[in-house]
Amino acid sequence: MSDRYAVMGNPVAHSKSPQIHTRFAELTDQALTYGAVHVESPDFETEVGRFLQGDGKGLNITVPFKERAWALAQWRSERAERAGAANTLYRLEDGRLAADNTDGVGLVRDLRDNHGVKLAGARVLVLGAGGAVRGVMHPLLEAGVGSVLIANRTVSRAEELASLFTDEGEVSACGFDAIPAEAFDLVINGTSASLQGELPPVPAAVVAANTACYDMMYGAEPTPFCQWAMDLDAGRVIDGLGMLVEQAAEAFSVWRGVTPETASVIDQLRASLDTK
Ligand code: NDP
Known part of the structure; x- marks a missing residue:
């Protein structure tokens, strides 16, 4: 099984994150899947715990849960700490829930x-x-x-x-x-x-x-x-x-230790917007 990642939010169906991260994985030759998880408000904390185990390695968090993701974390980067909100979650080696903010x-x-x-x-x-x-x-x-x-x-x-x-x-x-x-x-x-x-x-x-x-x-x-x-x-x-793609690239780099090239991904996303 490959490592699993997802964006979690409500609504989340419109999110471009699956498209962006799937492209990053291809560009960097990383074996992973990236999906979108719609959660109802009372279930957020439980769903984070459920996802981030086994091969569930990382989550991006979007509206309206960024502050709750921050509060849930047991470790925060300085930029997440100062932002008071987190858009990136993963587990540290000791199992603690880590939060970052790459926006x-x-x-x-x-x-x-x-x-x-x-x-x-x-x-x-x-x-x-x-x-x-x-x-x-x-x-x-x-x-x-x-x-x-x-x-x-x-x-x-x-x-x-x-x-x-x-x-x-x-x-x-x-x-x-x-x-x-x-x-x-x-x-x-x-x-x-x-x-x-x-x-x-x-x-x-x-x-x-x-x-x-x-x-x-x-x-x-x-x-x-x-x-x-x-x-x-x-x-x-x-x-x-470009901000959307760059925050995704930084989250990818936090999780995978490799920074993907972004210019072609921004161009591709722009073209897909123009044709809709
Ligand atoms: P919030 O709901 O937290 O804040 C909304 C802000 O917009 C408040 O300051 C509010 O003012 C103001 N506002 C809302 N409507 C009006 C209006 N009609 N006239 C003037 N001011 C208004 O939203 P976020 O901060 O989470 O998001 C803000 C924007 O940033 C969104 O459009 C979001 O899509 C975008 N964004 C883009 C990202 C990217 O990667 N490109 C990443 C994150 C966000 P007040 O305090 O008076 O209510």
Whole structure:
């Protein structure tokens, strides 16, 4: 029997993770299977235990269970600890349940390595203060960004989140209406507004000719945020497909000790979105 992996969530049927990890396994010549496991909320902890035994070697965790995965773990990487959420579970050699969070490193690699966005010293505006934003804060600050302003619809959530990271760098918070009308080097949309076809109310002045705009969401069509950034002639406009593939590559590397090549997988996934 080959080693088994899966993504666990609810809903999970739409997940691209099986397609991505199966391709990684082919590219790196690893014998494994990767599926999708839909779990009902009360069963999450039991199902994790059931999966991670014998040849069940690793799980990716998606909505709405990332915080519960974090809480369940008996060991956490520093980036998972700081994220307060886990997207990657596996067992240590002594049998303890280990949690990691690879979302933030996925974003950093996509920005810096795939798209050549300079992070060192960058002035960054982050829109949103939910789980995804919390997950990327430590890796962004670790990558040396100069400052991060977190703007959120619910200002108190932005303030709470900023306070968790002020020990790591220059981090502040505000509501959308208090965003300064000045250009940033990088604007990241970490809200789920695009899911509703909406755009957070952000002043156009935050985008200049050399601003990189990144939406953590992605789709066959440009997201409302990406379209807005293109209309403003932003220097770079990037959606979250690369982040998705890069976070998967890091999880694969944590489990298997080999880092797969990602460029062809991103291209393939993009092509499959375009044809749907
Ligand atoms: P959460 O539900 O934890 O947070 C949602 C955030 O979006 C909150 O800050 C919320 O504001 C804000 N928001 C929701 N609707 C609107 C709106 N209409 N206008 C303005 N702000 C709004 O979600 P997550 O943090 O888990 O996910 C955020 C996004 O990131 C999702 O689109 C998800 O798909 C994407 N993501 C992408 C990944 C990738 O690999 N590419 C990985 C992880 C996430 P408030 O606090 O006021 O409610």
